[in-house]
Amino acid sequence: MLKSLRHVTVAAAAVLMCVLVAPGATAAVRQSTGTTPAAIAVPPLQEDPAPRGANDWSCKPSAAHPRPVILVHGFGAPAAGHFSLYSPYLKAQGYCVFTGTYGTLKDVPLVNLLGGFQSIEYSAAQLDAFVNKVLAATGKQEVDLVGHSEGGVMPRYYIKNLGGAAKVHSFVSWAAPNHGLTISGLYTLGQKLIPGLDEKILPLWPVTSQLTNGTGFLDRLNAGDETPGDVRYTALASKTDELVTPYTTSFLTGDNVENITLQDQSPKSWGEHMSLAFDPAVWKITDKALQRN
Template sequence: MLPWNRIRRSVAALLLVATATLVPAATAQASDAPSSGWNNWSCKPSASHPRPVVLVHGTLGNSVDNWLGLAPYLVKRGYCVFSLDYGQLPGVPFFHGLGPIDKSAEQLDAFIDKVLDATGAAETDLVGHSQGGMMPRHYLKFLGGAAEVNALIGIAPDNHGTTLSGLTKLLPYFPGAEDLLSTATPGLADQITGSDFLTKLNEGGDTVPGVRYTVLATKYDQVVTPYRSGYLEGPDVRNVLLQDLCPVDLSEHLAIGLFDRIAFHEVANALDPAHAKPTTCASAFS
């Protein structure tokens, strides 16, 4: 007889390791006032950058660690930049984005209201990594967010779910595994290809009127699989494969969001398309 208990434990451990690669391990206490110039609640948008930018972390991330690269990059370019924590579970510090995604979208809604009140802006632009690029679509579609958002830029988002390189297809073979995942970490279960959450999210089309969408993907993504599942269809959508901009860029799921300045350059272009400059391998040095 096969040692099913041992196999179940092994698969569960493998799933946890795989999902842990969605974002880096937290190395700093998430806070409302990082020291690198963002979450400055006295910041007022300029005429050249009239909309504040809200950064939305990925699964197992937080408002600081996910943005140690991109937030200072945007602040240096004159943007008012803010980031939030969402999807917290009781007793789990630092590692967020694990709660039900529809509830996380409500947290995003409240945070954006706070940002707009503080800055006096009418709209914001959103930049999200992994789950953070997909979750805002619930806010846009079901919580009235389209009236408050000009653009959504997803960095390796799992807009149509992920198979985690096929690992999620093993869940039905292990009794109780799916129920355990849904109960303990609903934010993970919601991201599996074919979940009820994603089915509802994508019914009737991927986009809502009045919002510009940009998706940045990498063919080396080992978390959002297949990587094309991040792409969106609809008007005002631009799907970008990082390797089409720089063929030698080997960034995978983590790197594209954490420190890839080629991806950062394309984010800046998406935030200000009227002044966009071609993104090439040389953009890594700009």
């Protein structure tokens, strides 16, 4: 009962974060809406503070782990907190690890330390620049990406529209809302109770509208080939995810994707949405995915 209540509370908080936006935050996000990727001038993502093990720019990938790994956080998170355990774990395995906080609102107090608030196009342009920086530092031609939640959708835009298909070897997503979400029914309920939710309210907060599919952004992203390029895709989802529901919305179609349900490989994993980033079972599945040839 307590777990169920916590799920509803977390989901409700997510909805409130998306809808109750400070005017300054709304203006900051809206300025990138409707632009083409080439027209977006974005600042670099925030590299500091970084989680332990990440952003050692002298690190050179080994023969055992020949590509640098870039970690991509989810909505409303700072990279340092989101990957506070996973980054040092990867580093201990011998990987070169890099990450940063994308999509921040620098003029909004408190929120300016968190990320994922800008539009997908804006954040993907930041990721593009960061990938190029990592490749230049490591002397490699490809990176591996691991993304959680929004961080599992935004890189797909980068891969499909910004040339990322030529620079990404493997892409592992955790609980990505690839085909929209219902937030345990709260979003569906909101559509019924709040007139103009999709047309008037959520578009004030573009990334939210994009992830719920209210604007058709995901329809466009998924049109044609959902797994473009010669990228090895792995889509991991949890049956007990309370935010990205139904959990099968995370799965992708294509010959080069492996769709994995967490509980099929780790029956004891509870798999709440945020806890995936701290679940050793998820890390082990990701280890295997990163080693795909």
